[in-house]
Amino acid sequence: MTKLTGVGVSPGRVIGPVLQMPGSVTEPPSDERWGTDTTAEAETARLKTASKVVQAELKARADAASKDASAVLEATAMMAADPMLLKSAAKLIATGTSAERSVWEAGSAVAEMLRGLGGYMAERTQDVHDVRARLVAELRGLPTPGIPASETPFILAAEDLAPADTATLDSKKVLALITGSGGPQSHTAILARALGLPAVVAAPGAEAIDEGAEVYVDGAAGTIITDPGDDERAAAARWVEQAAALGTFNGTGATADGHLVPLLANVGSGKDARAAAAAGAEGVGLLRTEFCFLDRETEPSPEEQAAAYREVFDAFPGRKVVVRTLDAGADKPLPFLTDASEPNPALGVRGYRTGDVSPGVLTRQLQAIARAAEGTEAEVWVMAPMISTAAEAKAFGELCLAEGLNQPGVMVEVPSAALTSEAILAHVGFASLGTNDLTQYTMAADRQLGQLAALNDSWQPAVLQLIKHTVAGAQSAAAATAVEKPVGVCGEAAADPALAVVLVGLGVQTLSMSARSLPTVAAVLASVTRHEAQELAALALAAPTADLGRTAVRERLPILEALGQ
Amino acid sequence: MSERKATVASRVGLHARPAAIFAEAAGDLPLEVTIAMEGEPAEDALDASSILSLMGLGASHGDVVVLRADGDGAEEALETLAKILETDHDA
Numbered sequence: 001m002t003k004l005t006g007v008g009v010s011p012g013r014v015i016g017p018v019l020q021m022p023g024s025v026t027e028p029p030s031d032e033r034w035g036t037d038t039t040a041e042a043e044t045a046r047l048k049t050a051s052k053v054v055q056a057e058l059k060a061r062a063d064a065a066s067k068d069a070s071a072v073l074e075a076t077a078m079m080a081a082d083p084m085l086l087k088s089a090a091k092l093i094a095t096g097t098s099a100e101r102s103v104w105e106a107g108s109a110v111a112e113m114l115r116g117l118g119g120y121m122a123e124r125t126q127d128v129h130d131v132r133a134r135l136v137a138e139l140r141g142l143p144t145p146g147i148p149a150s151e152t153p154f155i156l157a158a159e160d161l162a163p164a165d166t167a168t169l170d171s172k173k174v175l176a177l178i179t180g181s182g183g184p185q186s187h188t189a190i191l192a193r194a195l196g197l198p199a200v201v202a203a204p205g206a207e208a209i210d211e212g213a214e215v216y217v218d219g220a221a222g223t224i225i226t227d228p229g230d231d232e233r234a235a236a237a238r239w240v241e242q243a244a245a246l247g248t249f250n251g252t253g254a255t256a257d258g259h260l261v262p263l264l265a266n267v268g269s270g271k272d273a274r275a276a277a278a279a280g281a282e283g284v285g286l287l288r289t290e291f292c293f294l295d296r297e298t299e300p301s302p303e304e305q306a307a308a309y310r311e312v313f314d315a316f317p318g319r320k321v322v323v324r325t326l327d328a329g330a331d332k333p334l335p336f337l338t339d340a341s342e343p344n345p346a347l348g349v350r351g352y353r354t355g356d357v358s359p360g361v362l363t364r365q366l367q368a369i370a371r372a373a374e375g376t377e378a379e380v381w382v383m384a385p386m387i388s389t390a391a392e393a394k395a396f397g398e399l400c401l402a403e404g405l406n407q408p409g410v411m412v413e414v415p416s417a418a419l420t421s422e423a424i425l426a427h428v429g430f431a432s433l434g435t436n437d438l439t440q441y442t443m444a445a446d447r448q449l450g451q452l453a454a455l456n457d458s459w460q461p462a463v464l465q466l467i468k469h470t471v472a473g474a475q476s477a478a479a480a481t482a483v484e485k486p487v488g489v490c491g492e493a494a495a496d497p498a499l500a501v502v503l504v505g506l507g508v509q510t511l512s513m514s515a516r517s518l519p520t521v522a523a524v525l526a527s528v529t530r531h532e533a534q535e536l537a538a539l540a541l542a543a544p545t546a547d548l549g550r551t552a553v554r555e556r557l558p559i560l561e562a563l564g565q
Numbered sequence: 566m567s568e569r570k571a572t573v574a575s576r577v578g579l580h581a582r583p584a585a586i587f588a589e590a591a592g593d594l595p596l597e598v599t600i601a602m603e604g605e606p607a608e609d610a611l612d613a614s615s616i617l618s619l620m621g622l623g624a625s626h627g628d629v630v631v632l633r634a635d636g637d638g639a640e641e642a643l644e645t646l647a648k649i650l651e652t653d654h655d656a
Contacts, residue, residue, distance in 0.1 A: 075585040075616060083592075084615035110617050117623055120580065124620065 006203025008222030270311025285512020351386025421473030435491025505537025
């Protein structure tokens with residue numbers, strides 16, 4: 001029995017077999033040639049065999065998939081054995097280039113050709129790249145890239161997961177996620193919370209656990225134990241009872257003394273929104289609009305955008321829906337908007353800043369939001385990501401008003417925005433704290449880096465100080481303008497039930513999180529009075545370290561233990 | 566050399582599912598069939614059994630394409646393939 005320790009990012013205790021996520025396929029070197037021990041004919045035959053294997057594999061997956069997914073997979077299966085692709089590769093093989101490099105280059109040429117056609121065809125370049133990676137993996141005798149296919153549920157282990165991997169993850173087959181790197185704010189963590197899967201990140205060694213080995217994962221404690229014994233089995237069984245007992249959220253977030261704290265959901269699509277409404281969410285605190293744009297080579301039309309937003313609005317009649325304008329850049333690149341060659345993308349042209357280099361995208365998006373808001377019963381608010389100065393807030397507010405969107409606000413995720421919240425809120429109506437980026441920028445710690453997980457912790461007293469400062473600035477701005485200036489949190493911090501109590505104690509008015517986290521946060525919040533929350537906030541602010549703050553607050557919240565959090 | 570013109574009926578044009586159905590049918594034939602946009606020289610015609618070539622052709626709804634093949638049964642084969650193009654698979 002060995003124990004690996006990482007950071008628990010999504011609670012739950014399970015036991016299951018591990019399947020490792022294969023590494024991504026690297027580009028074969030440009031000078032890779034077939035050796036003297038073979039011939040061009042044999043090398044071409046090797047490619048043909050590989051293409052047949054990949055085609056059969058994709059075909060089998062198509063047969064097992066749902067109708068929509070099946071059509072795409074079938075087309076992808078045909079690409080794997082496409083005569084034009086194989087012919088161009090064979091020409092390169094004839095000049096001495098290895099089969100791997102030949103099919104890689106032939107695939108690139110096809111992808112470029114499709115990209116040049118634009119629109120729908122350009123979106124298919126991803127499929128060609130996927131097929132190319134599968135062919136190279138097959139030729140090299142490596143496992144197929146992507147989430148492993150399995151008939152039975154498993155624990156997925158990886159170095160880290162990318163947003164593209166997470167799109168194909170089947171939450172019915174995956175019991176838990178464990179990664180060797182990746183921080184508490186990584187995509188793996190966010191995905192795990194959204195799906196309600198137990199997850200441990202930044203646990204060195206997780207990526208080296210033997211394929212098929214049985215392990216115990218505790219997503220609250222952040223531990224992974226191989227060869228689990230009776231204690232672990234009992235703990236996993238107890239979790240099943242605790243999770244059932246936690247039940248559902250009744251739809252009204254409040255402290256024990258009745259101070260209302262609306263609990264909202266973070267959503268990324270109409271489907272998410274309907275699920276969040278069913279889970280009792282009191283509105284949407286963060287609508288990520290990237291879902292309309294990701295994997296796109298070109299900007300979606302205003303009509304298409306409006307239809308997508310409208311789906312979300314329709315799930316929340318009479319409720320607030322906060323739409324965040326496009327947040328591209330850094331870990332969310334978009335080919336038509338962001339520059340992939342920036343040396344330091346997290347500090348680069350991203351979020352609201354992309355408007356300076358690609359004017360018009362934001363205006364068209366605001367027009368689409370305004371169109372979707374027409375005649376809807378939802379209360380539509382709009383906010384810009386990555387605002388750093390009051391001048392930016394003013395410009396954004398004016399853009400929104402010009403399109404008839406009369407409730408503009410900003411994300412506070414850059415420390416400068418937190419420090420100048422009073423000046424910023426003189427121009428806009430509300431602020432929403434994005435604690436993931438606020439933490440990364442305050443601590444100067446890349447949120448994707450597992451090594452920096454301890455710094456990248458929203459419990460850091462410096463982060464809490466900035467949150468306190470933002471609230472104070474909002475109160476001053478409200479007093480000066482005689483208009484309420486609400487401050488909410490829509491980062492992952494709101495989903496940590498102990499930290500949620502601290503945030504309320506700091507004066508935050510609404511909390512927005514993955515719908516999965518609503519029952520737990522509601523239950524813990526209802527166990528304290530507003531005054532107690534303020535005391536706990538003071539405790540966390542005064543703590544010398546993030547860990548000591550967390551421990552001190554958790555000790556005063558006995559309900560956490562009972563809920564298995 | 567047999568030739569047969571056909572108008573693309575599929576509303577999304579000749580890609581995705583319609584292209585897959587067409588390429589599969591062309592691949593199942595014992596003949597080599599080429600496809601080109603109407604008015605383009607025959608030597609620039611593409612392999613009709615290649616889904617990637619079909620996607621690159623960029624034929625939209627209402628475009629006329631020319632199918633060509635040589636040998637026994639070419640006429641019948643082209644007729645079968647043309648029928649596929651003239652059917653709206655998205656309906």
